[in-house]
Amino acid sequence: MTALGDLIEIDDRTVLVLGQELDLGHDRPDVANALVHRVGDTLVMVDTGVTAAFRAALREAADRVGPWSRALVLTTHGHPDHVGNNDLADDLDVPVEHYVPAPDLDQMLDPASYWVRSFERIAGLAPLPAPPAATAGKVVSLFQPMRPFGATTRTYEERPLERIRIGSLRFTGWTFADGAVRVLRSQGHCAGHVIVYLGDCGVLHLSDEGNGACGAMVDADQLKIQTVLGAVSRLFEEGEAVVLTDGHTFSVRRGAEVVSYLDGLLEQATALQTAALNLAGEIRRIRPSTFATRYAEAIADLHVGGANPNALFTAMTAVNVLRELGLRPESDAADAPWSRPALDNPAPAATGT
Incomplete structure (x- = not known):
């Protein structure tokens, strides 16, 4: 049984910090997993979760993978369970860069409006505990403290877009740490979503692109979700990636297990569409x-x-x-x-x- 802030050591320079599931009935926010890695003298932190307890776990993970003299904080997307402790970048006491996706800025600046849009679409379809605006306000209030920006925050899109080749596959995105860290655009789970590939240890962090076979968010794109799942599976088949982590399943998958897992998600997607066609x-x-x-x-x-x-x-x-x-x-x-x-x-x- 895992608990908020537990650490899973992937290798001596890479740690997955575990979050927790959402529990609206008990006013408990979900907290996304975060990946902490060191490449050379650079600390790499992928997402920062939310809550003070998770912030403390991030600092413990950062100490475990040290020593480092600079830092790179990467936000995979703008949902509150991933960004609440982003200002931690200001407290690391080393030169630091922090990047967020530009398409997600609106929801990061005004998360309540984003959730109002999501809940307005389902008013009358699901038992909302209150009208959409009140439900959105309640959900957003769970994620505290919420500090998605720091003094060094910039958007990925301020950097020139790069063509990135990994094995036989080609992506667009941005590279850091002399190419050891690659941020790949995926944009399925929500409009700005990215995934992160750590080339020196073969870890790919899928974040929330693997959060079910189909997307729920108002700005989700089903095709992009399923396309990125197929592409990531290919990276593992070719041996370009060897460890898969994500935002919410609280586990580390390796090797052939990853391909089977991702194939299962795609099988779910096709089964659900078949069921939907039968219904409508x-x-x-x-x-x-x-x-x-x-x-x-x-x-x-x-x-x-x-x-x-x-x-x-x-x-x-x-x-x-x-x-x-x-x-x-x-x-x-x-x-x-x-x-x-x-x-x-x-x-x-x-x-x-």
Whole structure:
């Protein structure tokens, strides 16, 4: 049984700091895992979680992988469970750089509005404990202290975009520490998401791209999630990466186990889309409340899902899946039916000879 702040040593220079699951019923925030690594004299910290207890665990991990005389703090995306202790960069007492994704700045500056948008989409589809604005405020209030920016914070996008080749695969992103640290754009779980590859030890930190087979967030992109899962699997098949860590499963996966795990996520994605087609494909018109209920049943029947499973995230995913299937709301009314646009196939005009 793991606990918040537990450390998993990957090697003598790399430590995974474990977070915790979300528990809305007990007002407990989720806390994302963070990766702490040393390359040469540089401390690399990937995400900072949230809560004072997790901050203390990060400092312990940083001491364990030392010594270091400079630091690089990398934020994978802007969700509050990943960014609450970002100002730790200011307290390391060494020259430091801190980078965040530019597409996530809006939600980092105003997280309540981001969650209001997410919950407004599912009003009437899931048992919100309060109206969307109040629910969003409650959720955001759990993540304290919330300090996503420091004196040195910049966006990745202020640096020139690079073409990055790892094995047979090509990515775009940014490199640090003479190429030992590579930040790869993925942008599936949310608009600004990146993953991090540590070339000197073969560790790839997937962060939340592996948080279930389908995305729940309002700015999630199902195709990008599934594409990056396939690409990462290829890196492990080629031996370019040997250890996989992520934001929420509280474990370290190695070698062939990783390929099997990622293939399983992709199998889940295809199984869920098949189930969704069975629910909505033939009738081509369905109320989202009905679809969300049946989709939740399909998830239970298939024994699939991501970290922090709850009714709210399942309903958010269901709305995204409806869009993925090409359905659109017929009006702005609450729980208005969704359908596909009618196809207009007039008979071909007669042609002369």
